[in-house]
Amino acid sequence: MKNPIAESIADFLKRYHPFTSINSPNLLEIAQSINVIYLEKNDYLFKVNDQTHKTFYMVASGAIGLTITSDSDDILIDKCDEGDIIGLRPFFAKDNYLMNAKAREESIVYAIPIEVFKPIVMQNSNVLNFLLQSFASNTRNPLDKNHKGKLLSENVIYNDSTNEIQYYQPIRYTKNAVTASSTEIVKNIALIMTNKKIGSIIIHNEGLPIGIVTDKDLRSKIATGRYSIETTIDKVMSSPVITVTENLSIVEAQIMMLKHNVGHLCVTKDGTSHSQISGIISEHDIVVAQANNPGVLLKQAKRAQNTGDLKNIREKVSDLIQHSIDKNIPIKHICSIVSEINTAITRKAIDQTIEKLGTPPPCSFSWINIGSQGRKEQLLLSDQDNAIIFEDVSDERYDEVKEYFLNLGGIVTKKLNKIGYSFCEDNMMASNPLWCKSISDWKNQFKTWILNPREKQDVISTLFFDYDFVYGNDKLVKEITDTIFEHSKDNQLFLAYLGSEALKNPPPLGFFRQFLVESDGEHKDTFDIKRRALLQLIDAARILILDHGVKNINNTASRFAKLAEIEPLNATIYEACEEAFLELVKFRTEEGLMHNTDGNYLNLKELSKLDKVKLKNTFQPINDVQELIKNKFKLTYFT
Structure with missing residues (x-):
């Protein structure tokens, strides 16, 4: 007996790929199994984190928008019109949807059971090749020159900066198979x-x-x-x-x-x-x-309900780093991705704490990361360095407001410690009254550090000149930045002080070009890659970028890249410094992953001859840039 509804659906399907390659009996079989869904405007077909359905979908009429949610706003990634296929994720993954599919107008959608469709696919090379080509080219319809659509938008968080890692990192598998x-x-x-x-x-x-x-x-x-x-x-x-x-x-x-x-x-x-x-x-x-891919981890951080959820996300980052290194993803790119995840975790920790306090912040504020997190160079689990800036309030309210933010800082730093970011040994954290100040107090603090660098009433920390906005009102951070560059411009005393600090540690080779290693203590005979190599380049990049008055570039490698652009005559030195810094970061990261440490101490006996040569090659740029600083800031008498 004929089924006119199924035949009508089959006639519709065969107008569009990949159904054009399916014979009539199979097409009718598919059509008979289809469930017709009516959606009013703004109805959802599926949402972020919904379990994947046993069907995928084709738009019969109307339009379906694919969106992601960012900072409470729905961002449209793609619009699916008549004949477009959506919801293919169950073909490629077992975990939940990463997108919202929402009707932009009254729509009719065909729900096609995967159980019925998949056997037909496997018997039809044209259909299978269409799906594989779609997947490989990240488009729903690679045969349509004008309306390919974004298959990626259904399968991963749509973020161009993460796609390289997501799709081309090697898969970790069971190596000792039974x-x-x-x-x-x-x-x-x-x-x-x-x-x-x-x-x-x-x-x-x-x-x-x-x-x-x-x-x-x-x-x-x-x-x-x-x-x-x-x-x-x-x-x-x-x-x-x-x-x-x-x-x-x-x-x-x-x-x-x-x-x-x-x-x-x-x-x-x-x-x-x-x-x-x-x-x-x-x-x-x-x-x-x-x-463990970066897009999913970022999304999970935004959806996390408690400290345990955030801890699980942070633990997955080590696998992400290892996978990326195995695939030779550039270390600078890995730093950028991991930094975004760290920032997302911190933001969510602050959100959770404010909700727990039950009282909104009494005034506008900003949370900043300083040190390695501020430079977006923290790959391994190391200590946390952070601070709070809150807007100026009346004298009568000051103590009450500061108390609120100290309490906030205390809870957040404890939460971050549980997640895996250990407490700073020097207590450079937002829970410390010294690092939780009003905007005016912070401006005065930076003025003191810059105008009187040798006065030790407050210990000057170059860490505070490497910071990154994390949460709150970024205008407060901009005011700090303006203050720093206003008072450091042409300030020879301050720059000379920073220069002398940058020259305290010479390149880490002895007279006979042997590595300078630790002579005693827990790490005897190991090479301290952070203190003897990385810090020299970090300090050098900081003073040189401050001298040029370049704002909002805090990452060491990016600073050297910018310096090469600004000073063509010294470009060779700066490019070598950038390369050396990234090589050192990679050495440190691999050491930390191998031994589950901060990676600061390299056992030179475990390095191959080639690795030792690579490591030594990073020291010449340190010598060159230190000589440049010595001459540039006339520091002969400081060293």
Whole structure:
């Protein structure tokens, strides 16, 4: 019996890709399974963090907007019109939606069951290739020159600065995969899987992969009675197993699973079934990898409900850093991404604290990070350095207002400590009355540091000249910046003081070009990469950028890049300093990840000969820029 509604839907579908490549019987089968959804204007099809549906969608009429939420505002990423497909995320990931899909006008949408569509896809190379091409090109319809649409917008947080890491970082997989011989019986295989609490085993013949057995195989072939538990596993396994190369990216793993309709990939030395097994990739590995991508972590930070949620996010950052380094993502790019995540975590911690206090801030204020966080150079877990600036209030209110912000600072810093950012040993934190001041008090503080740098009533800290706005009213931070540059301009005493501080530590090589290492204590015979190399470049970049009056560039590598632009005659030195700084940061980061430390102390015995040469090569730029500073600020008598 004919179904005129289904036939009408099928006629509509075949006008659009990829349905144009599906034959009439299959198209009718799909049409008969479709659920027709009516949406009024502003109705949601799905929202951020909703569990993925068992269907994907095609717009039959009207328009659906894809949006992300940023600072309480919905930002439109893409508009889907008649014939556009949306909601493909369930094909590529098991975790929740990362976008809102909202009707921009009255709309009719076809909900297409994935369970019905997917088998047809696997039998139709044109449809499969369309989806793979869509995924690879980040568009919904790569064949439409004028209206491709953004597939990315459904699959990741739409942020151009994060896409490189998200899609091309290598996937972390199980490297010591459990394997078994093809002559083993099913009963033994099941016992191994149960004891080791695993869902799959790669089957090999003389060390080469020939198949795979999963929980699904045991359920469908053994539990149903099709095969006896005494059957040899080669009769039950799925074969051939899909093999891939080592260092596979997330997107490549997703495409391979979709293309072959499998949930596991066998990693081998050369990517073929003719080489030794290196490991196994599961759908779970892809889900975990996606959970650690920067866009998702940023989104999770904004949605976090408590300190525990923020702690979990921060712990995932180490995996993100390791993955990015493994894929040779530039360290400067990694610093930028991690800084954004750190800032998002701090902002949410402040939001949570204000909500907990139950009383809104009594006046406008700004929270700033200082030191390495202020320079956006903090990759590893190190201590926190921060401060609060609040607007001027009447004398009568001052003590009450300051008390509120000290309380806020105390709770936030304790929260950050629980998250993983340890307390500053020197107490340079917003919970300290010295670092929680009104805007006028802060201006006076910076004037004192700049105009009387040798007076020690307050210990001058160059950390406070490296700061980054985090939360609140950024105009207060701008006032601080204006004060600093107003009083430091042509201030030879202050610049000479900073210069002398920058020259206190010479390049870290002895007379015979040997590394200067720690002579005693806990870190005896190790190389202090922070104190003996990084700080020299940080201090040099700071004084030189202040001398030029360049505002709002606090990152050391970015400062050297800007200096190379400003001083063409010294560009070679500054470019070498930028390169050396980033190389040193990479050394420190790899050391910290390897030993779960702050990475400050390198064990030179663990470095290869090539790494030692690379490390020594970073010291010449330190010498060159220190000589430049000595001459530029006439510091012969200071050193």
